[in-house]
Amino acid sequence: MWTALLAVVRKEFRQAFRDKRIAFMLLAAPVIQMTILGYAVDLEVDRIPTVICDQDLTSQSRDLGAAFVAEGTFRRVATVRDPAAASRLLEQGTAAVALMIPVGFARDYARQIPIDVQVLVDGTDPNRAQVAMNASAQFLAERAVGVSLQRLSQAVAAGGAVRSLPQQRLTPRILYNPRLKSAIFMVPGVAVTVLLVITTIVTAMGIARERELGTMEQIMVTPLRPAVLLLGKCLPFAIIGLVDVGTLLAVGSYLFGVPIRGSLLVVAASSILFLFSTLGTGIFISTVSRSQQQAILGGFFFLMPAILLGGFMTPIENMPAWIRPLTYLDPVRYFLEILRGCLLKGSGFADLWRQFLALALFGVSIMTLSVLRFRNRLG
């Protein structure tokens, strides 16, 4: 059995590395992908192009406009007087936000009557629009509170009573990723995706290829047992996948400063458990595919939702309520939670045992189901 297993493993490695394109896809492509994604997928939003539409043209209105762009979330691209000009800039895409200061702003301010300051937000990029709305609401609220406090203290001072007012202040402190860098969030995601894609697709295609090219026909008359064949076909890509994960973590921490706070043992153990799910899925796809082309399409059908529902790009909490239960069926979710928890927060087995349990359950069931199906199909 060991002779046969070793022969299959050797054959798989040989076939994979003989074809330079496959070797490239297996080893170099993941690193290139991660580098590009790490730089490109920047979820941080700042310097939003903003037009200040100052219809009042007073020192108060200029003051408001300057304060709006002072903090950095908004970047002034133009100051106009005509609201139509502001709308045009939004339409052209030159600006994504317009701060509309109405006529009579200074007058109403002096008279102490409520003023409507309008903020127009380009909603084509929902993420950026969300950030712009939150930031402008916060800005105007703080400013209103500031003005009120100022007036109140003036009034109080005039009355000669209380000197200061008790205030509740919010001072958020962000843990684990204090500068909210996207790359730190992205790198574990890319590592998971790469491991998922390589092991699932390559396994499914590898088995479908034996069937398509007729080599399965020949192997079936040898004493090689189906389980040994599967093991021999999966092992090389499991090893390549683990090497990729290691490489990605190394590159991620070097290029993007991704911390590795937890134990690498947690990373390795969860990767191996995760491999049971992906290799099992790959074998399953191969049992419903007759050709490599069908295997690719089958893999794609599975991979897209698995990646998206796993919380690779968007937090699961932001998904619609009816979708969220589905994410519990996605092994990617658990592996991603383990990897992010371990790398960014330094979580260990004690914190992550639920995810480990879920991964193990998935892996063992998918693998068992697939191997049985594979054996039955061999007849």
Added chain:
Amino acid sequence: MTGAPDAPPAAGEVVLAARGLARSYGPVKAVTGVDLTVRGREIYGLVGPDGAGKTTTIRMLTGHIARAAGAVSILGHDPLGNGGAVRDALGYMPQQYSLYGDLTVDENLRFFASMFCLPRDLYRERREQLLGITRLARFTARRADALSGGMYKKLALACALLHRPRLLVLDEPTNGVDPVSRREFWDLLAEFVADGMAVLLSTPYMDEAARCHRVGLIHAGRLLLEGEPAAPLAASAHGAVRVDGGEREAVAAALQGHARVLALSPSGARVRVVVARGGEDEVAAVLQPLGARLHAVSPDFEDLFLARLHATGAVQEWTAPMAAGAVQDGTTPTEEASA
């Protein structure tokens, strides 16, 4: 029935026995009631046109597909569900490409040797021998997909012979192989059979059938007749004639459907005809006006096969189910053919 795996079977020992094989694909009955026996030191040829059910029969025998009915025994073991014992005894070469095209000749050989867990020194010895007789020794570093059709088949044969199977099953082994390589291939087979191996092969070629020790004619999923290729020829009650002279199309048109003409096949620029016993004069009379004469030739296997198909009505209605009686005892053509 079983013996030590490496001992060659005594001459005549039954290596493969199949009874009542049947298999359908949907409504199509691919194989019905096929009985087969293959003994040591013999080449059994399963002969028939494309789509006759040769590959389906073979795949049931090797255990690649389940059978709807019937029993198969390879040295006493059923190939289905009893993989180990059968697989050590069985060598198989499928019709399609079945080696790793991106591996070299040597890598393919070593891979399949490992599948059978051949010890290293035994592998070396057999590799030398097989490379020698297949004359592939110069090409060991060449990728399998860069080999010519004939060389590829010889490599596939070598891979199937590495573990010295007692039964070798070949599905249309010379399909797509040039005539010279075909002859070489048959010479190779003869050597191994002389050493005691049993061979079951399928072929659509009548000239190859003549080289088998025994043949079974298969058509529309049924075995029409079985026996030594020479015996049915000798026992044939019909005469084979070549029509000389006359225009080929006119001759064929005149003979088509004639009651005494059992089979008609083009042979070069002429027509070859199988004439029912005692019908030569009648046929000659038909051809006289066309300026054609009959010339007696010795009947060959293809003539016999065509006559047999005619007798069962299969020539007229290619897909019609055969009369059950026609399948049995086909070695002596019966008088019903001329009726």
